[in-house]
Amino acid sequence: MLLNAFDPVQGRTVILNAGDLFAEAIDVDLLVISAWDGFYQPQAGSMIATLRERCGLDIESLPRQLDLTAAETIRAWITPNLEDLPQPPQWPADSFTRFRRIAVVESPRLLPDGETERPVFQQLFRLLALLPLYGIEVQSVATPLLNTGRQQATPDQLYPALIRAISTGFRHIPDMKRLVIVDHKLEEMEKLHEVINSQLRRSSVQRRVLTLDEQKQLQLSQLRSELLAFQQATDDLEIKREIAGLLHELNGASVTIVTLGVSARRLVERLVQNKIHPRGSGLSLYQGINLLQGSINAWTISCLHQVRVFGNWMAHADQGDGSDGLTSREVSHDDMVAMLMALLRVLRDYPWPIGPGHSRISTKRARDQARI
Secondary structure: OEEEEEEHHHOEEEEEEEOOHHHOOOEEEEEEEEEEOOOOOOOOOOHHHHHHHHHOOOHHHOOOOEEOOOOOOOOEEEOOOHHHOOOOOOOOOOOOOEEEEEEEEEEOOOOOOOOOOOOHHHHHHHHHHHHHHHOOOOOEEEEOOOOOOOOOOOHHHHHHHHHHHHHHHHHHOOOOOEEEEEEOOHHHHHHHHHHHHHHHOOOHHHHOEEEOOHHHHHHOHHHHHHHHHHHHHOOOHHHHHHHHHHHHHHOOOEEEHHHHHHHHHHHHHHHHHHHHOOOOOOOOHHHHHHHHEOOEOHHHHHHHHHHHHHHHHHHOOOOOOOOOOOOOOOOOHHHHHHHHHHHHHHHHHOOOOOOOOOOOOOHHHHHHOOOO
């Protein structure tokens, strides 16, 4: 997983996954696929075929809650909530991936004369911008690299328009928090990763990949075991998905440090939200942890903050002039291990023991804390 976080503290992110849609534990409001104009035959290897084989969904027969295929600049349609259909999806038993709706973006077989870029992602973002007008709420979207199947689009035809759509799309779709681009083609996803890094002027800290040799893998074996046990014990699907992402990263020969940091932070955020709900609704992670201060062990509090700060460091390593002492320094394997050991303590202590000698911080005081 290659993660590019635009503003992860506010939850507005773009995530790149090189792999199978149903192996990546992706949970979104909307799955987007592409097709030729009016052509919905389940060709081998296509998303249309995959959805039929894995979920029993016949795309051509699905009802359309909103059909904008006649609009030349959009040419797309969206289903109702899939769980409300007479025959809802048959989710694969071995997958945590879920999506509540499907959108199909149609493309002409031939580009207009003189055009080289494929506008499919602009079509998608135009559709997303209009959905609130029709009472359709979408905060998270998953999509493959559209038009790369039978349409045989190349990265050069897709990436410039995709970057423009991402750069402007989030600003015009305030409710949208997360875009997940998932595709089997690792090489093409790595190219897109570099393009986005370049556009965002990411620092070497965020781009760094750490190799995990046998000794380092052994060092992390306890954490992997704890994560797996925690995943099996919890009934919270969101936590299961976050842990699946962390395990996927930790089981490889290397880790993308920004992915690991932000993923660990998201897991901690979910655990804290579960603990403070509903009295802490709307608080930042910093405020949420402070709301727990005095009601759980002080060491657990410090470990929660350690994961939070590391995640913030990875997400914002391209910002600032280095005066904070973080953005100016390289991240090392020891930094990563220190964060992961703090995460291990958080998981082992959960649901977190009471610490003596402290009074519970009030919700009002937590809200008054400076957001970090």
